Amino acid sequence: MKKKLRHLFRHRKNRKLNRSPAGNALLFFLMGIFGVLMAVPLVMIVNNALKPLDELFQYPPKLFVRNPTLNNFVDLFVAMNSSWVPFSRYVLNTVIITVGGTVGHVILASMAAYPLSKHEFKGKNLLFSMVVLSMMFSWTVTQIPNYMIISWLHINNTYWALILPACSFGMGLYLMKQFMDQLPNALMESARLDGAGEFRVFFRIVMPNVKPAWLTLAIFQFQQMWGNTGYMFLRDEELKPLQYSLQQIAAGGTARAGASAAVTFIIAAIPIIFFLICQSNVLETMTTSGMKE
Amino acid sequence: MKKRRLSLESKRKINGYLFILPWLVGFVVFYVRSLFMTVEFSLSDLQMDVVNGGYNLTWVGLKNYIYAFTAHGSFKQILTSSVLNMVVDIPLIIFFSLFMALLLNRKFKGRTLVRAIFFLPVILNAEAILDAIESATAMVATGVSAASQEVAAESAGIGMAYYIDLFGSLMLPKSVLEYIVGATDRITSIISASGVQIVIFIAALQSIPSNLYEVAKMEGATAYETFWKVTLPMITPHIITNIVYTVVDSFVSSDVVTLAYNEAFTNYNYGLSSVFSLVSTLVTCGILLLICGTITKKSSFYN
Numbered sequence: 231m232k233k234k235l236r237h238l239f240r241h242r243k244n245r246k247l248n249r250s251p252a253g254n255a256l257l258f259f260l261m262g263i264f265g266v267l268m269a270v271p272l273v274m275i276v277n278n279a280l281k282p283l284d285e286l287f288q289y290p291p292k293l294f295v296r297n298p299t300l301n302n303f304v305d306l307f308v309a310m311n312s313s314w315v316p317f318s319r320y321v322l323n324t325v326i327i328t329v330g331g332t333v334g335h336v337i338l339a340s341m342a343a344y345p346l347s348k349h350e351f352k353g354k355n356l357l358f359s360m361v362v363l364s365m366m367f368s369w370t371v372t373q374i375p376n377y378m379i380i381s382w383l384h385i386n387n388t389y390w391a392l393i394l395p396a397c398s399f400g401m402g403l404y405l406m407k408q409f410m411d412q413l414p415n416a417l418m419e420s421a422r423l424d425g426a427g428e429f430r431v432f433f434r435i436v437m438p439n440v441k442p443a444w445l446t447l448a449i450f451q452f453q454q455m456w457g458n459t460g461y462m463f464l465r466d467e468e469l470k471p472l473q474y475s476l477q478q479i480a481a482g483g484t485a486r487a488g489a490s491a492a493v494t495f496i497i498a499a500i501p502i503i504f505f506l507i508c509q510s511n512v513l514e515t516m517t518t519s520g521m522k523e
Numbered sequence: 524m525k526k527r528r529l530s531l532e533s534k535r536k537i538n539g540y541l542f543i544l545p546w547l548v549g550f551v552v553f554y555v556r557s558l559f560m561t562v563e564f565s566l567s568d569l570q571m572d573v574v575n576g577g578y579n580l581t582w583v584g585l586k587n588y589i590y591a592f593t594a595h596g597s598f599k600q601i602l603t604s605s606v607l608n609m610v611v612d613i614p615l616i617i618f619f620s621l622f623m624a625l626l627l628n629r630k631f632k633g634r635t636l637v638r639a640i641f642f643l644p645v646i647l648n649a650e651a652i653l654d655a656i657e658s659a660t661a662m663v664a665t666g667v668s669a670a671s672q673e674v675a676a677e678s679a680g681i682g683m684a685y686y687i688d689l690f691g692s693l694m695l696p697k698s699v700l701e702y703i704v705g706a707t708d709r710i711t712s713i714i715s716a717s718g719v720q721i722v723i724f725i726a727a728l729q730s731i732p733s734n735l736y737e738v739a740k741m742e743g744a745t746a747y748e749t750f751w752k753v754t755l756p757m758i759t760p761h762i763i764t765n766i767v768y769t770v771v772d773s774f775v776s777s778d779v780v781t782l783a784y785n786e787a788f789t790n791y792n793y794g795l796s797s798v799f800s801l802v803s804t805l806v807t808c809g810i811l812l813l814i815c816g817t818i819t820k821k822s823s824f825y826n
Contacts, residue, residue, distance in 0.1 A: 261626050261637070264714060269640045271647055342546035345539035357547075362811070364554040365771045366804045367561075374793065375557035375564075383552070398549025401768070405723065408764045409730060412757075428538040442726035450719060453645060501646045502639055509722075510635050512729055 272498070279303075279495035286487055302488035306496075309479045309489045315467050317475070324456070324472035326389055331396035331455040336444050339402030344432055346403070347410035348418065358407075361400040373462070380463055391463035396455060402447050409443035410436060445508045453501050473497065565797035587794045591802065595795075598782065602803055605777040609770060610810065612713065616769050617762060620717035624724030625754075642722060644715035716772065720765045727761035728754070763815050770811050779803040 273293060278286065280298040310317040346354060376395070385391050413436065421431045437444065459474045476493045479486060565587055567580040591598050627638050731754065739749045774780070779799060787796035 257626055261623070264623065265637055265640050267714060268643050272640070272643055338546040338549070342543045345542045349535060349539040351536055351539050357543075360555065361550075362767065363804070363808060364550070364558065365767070366774060366807055367554070367558060367800070372557045372561060372800075374787070375560035376553070378560070379553060379556055394549055395553045398546050398553055400550070400554065401771070403546065404767065405764060408760050409726070411760060412730060428535075428542070432542070440730070442729040446722050446726040449642075449722065450645075498646055502643070505639050505642055505646070506635055509638050509725075512726060 272502075275491075275494050275498055278491040281491065283488055286491060302492040305486070305489040306479065306492040309486060310475075313475060319468055320470065320472040320475045323389070323469055327392050327458065327460070327471055328452060328455040330389065330393040331458075332448055332451045334393060334397035335399060335402050335451045336448050338397050339399075339447065340406045340437065340440075340444055341432065343403050343406035343410055344436055347407045348413075348415065348436075361403055365400045365404070377462060386463055387465050387469065389469065392455075392458060392460050396451070402451065405447055406440065406443055409440045413439055442512045445512050449505055449508050452504050456501055561797045561801060564793055565801050567794060569793040583794070587798045588802075591795060591798045598799060601778045601782055602806065605774075605779045605803075606806055606810065609773045609777065609807070612709070612716070612773060613766060613769050613814070615709070615713050616717045616720060617765055619713055620720035620765065621724055621758075621762070623717070623721050624728060625750075627721065628725055628728045638722075638725070642718045645718035716769070719768060719772070723761060723765055723768065724758065727758045731757045759818065763818055766814055766818075767811060770807055774803070774807050777803075 270293075277293060277295045279302055280295045280300070282297055282299045282301060285292065285296060313320075345351065346358060380386050380391050380395075385394065417439070418431050418435060421435045426434065457473060458471065459477060460469075460471055461474065464470050464474075476497060479489055479493055563580070566582065566584060568583045568586075570579045570581070623641060627634065627641065735753050735757070736749065739753050744752065780803075783796045783799035783803075786799060787793050
């Protein structure tokens with residue numbers, strides 16, 4: 231313990247100047263408090279998933295589980311097997327929608343952000359203001375026009391109804407443009423002098439240099455797509471995503487309480503895992519500007 | 524046929540359009556079009572055509588706008604209060620998330636895990652999870668929760684009054700005081716609204732070239748100076764990104780949007796609902812422009 235503490239306070243010697251041990255302790259303390267506040271729901275979800283039924287209904291509810299069991303997951307599997315279409319179908323739908331929406335959005339938004347940030351052309355500012363304006367427009371309010379556009383394109387009741395609008399949302403472009411603005415122009419100029427075409431400059435120079443940005447964007451987009459139930463556009467049961475079927479199971483009321491707890495756990499766990507993978511990659515790319523003056 | 528050679532300039536331009544095109548097509552089809560349709564709806568009276576399907580539009584001019592501003596009972600109040608709430612929350616969320624990002628950007632064991640914890644509220648916002656949690660709590664605590672809420676409100680009231688008195692005796696101006704009290708009151712909502720912002724700030728911090736820090740260190744800058752002279756100027760553009768995100772995020776879930784939604788889907792008055800969302804969008808955009816204008820003017824940007 232003492233050794234750990236000493237390690238904690240050793241920054242002064244080897245890393246940063248002017249960082250007092252008391253300041254360090256205070257910062258970690260604050261972070262600890264906030265962290266605990268944020269972690270409570272997660273702890274609750276994990277514990278609820280492991281609680282046997284009698285503990286789930288206990289009042290006042292306990293945060294931690296007494297007799298952990300995997301019964302809830304067994305219940306969930308039973309519920310899954312009684313579903314109308316094979317459960318793997320839901321999983322496949324979700325994979326297609328989530329991967330399509332995330333990859334498509336990251337690539338298209340970054341590609342559009344590159345000229346907006348580094349090239350000059352007419353109507354650039356107008357386009358950019360439209361992007362910001364479009365983000366302000368809440369999805370809940372424009373439901374009717376959206377539905378009409380989707381049916382006008384005849385992509386109603388297909389995966390495209392969810393993937394295509396997600397690909398061209400404004401937020402990603404905005405985020406990517408802000409990050410690309412910071413790349414020095416000379417970096418691209420030198421690549422062009424060496425004979426690289428625009429596509430090559432984009433994929434080999436620009437994208438690796440803004441890796442933290444697009445990984446972050448991927449995290450958001452994954453989260454968005456993963457949470458999509460597609461209730462408006464997908465009518466066929468074979469096309470509906472996992473999220474929808476899990477919601478149906480969870481909505482089963484008291485009889486499905488255990489399965490519902492397990493569902494919550496699964497819905498939360500996958501984005502968290504994705505987040506962890508992406509974040510640990512963000513860490514590894516301490517970008518240098520690649521420039522020598 | 525003679526092939527005209529393109530100049531380097533125009534070649535570049537074409538390349539630029541080529542990069543934007545795929546995204547732009549989707550954007551125009553899905554977002555710009557729905558924007559124009561909303562404007563159109565706001566100027567007309569929309570009646571659902573039950574027999575043939577679809578709808579009929581009758582042009583009514585500014586009638587819906589006039590109604591919203593002069594006759595509608597609560598629109599102006601709700602608009603003002605949600606805009607005010609947003610303006611109050613922005614600085615708090617930005618400061619908090621910047622602070623957390625700076626902490627989380629330092630090296631310590633289990634850093635990724637701690638970051639994930641701070642990203643949790645974003646994940647937990649998913650509809651299905653909210654539903655599940657809601658139904659779970661409803662099952663366990665029907666009836667009891669009302670009583671406990673009352674008790675909590677009462678005790679919080681006493682606490683707040685006490686603190687207002689305490690700080691009031693310190694001669695702080697009342698508006699500052701109320702702001703601080705309001706902030707403490709909202710602390711959970713602020714923490715849970717800043718997950719995305721923290722992640723954007725972390726990415727921004729990671730994008731700062733490390734040689735800048737090396738130089739600062741070599742020149743003998745203190746950590747304090749390094750923050751003000753290197754870190755802050757480098758992340759200013761991302762402060763704007765985060766403000767935009769915060770505004771969008773808080774606007775999408777604000778009372779005005781709920782009002783517009785109810786107008787459209789419970790009262791079936793789609794014209795009026797479009798007016799609500801258009802007016803509030805314009806107001807928010809105005810505020811956003813104002814904020815961003817001030818920030819960009821005041822900060823010198825390093826290149």
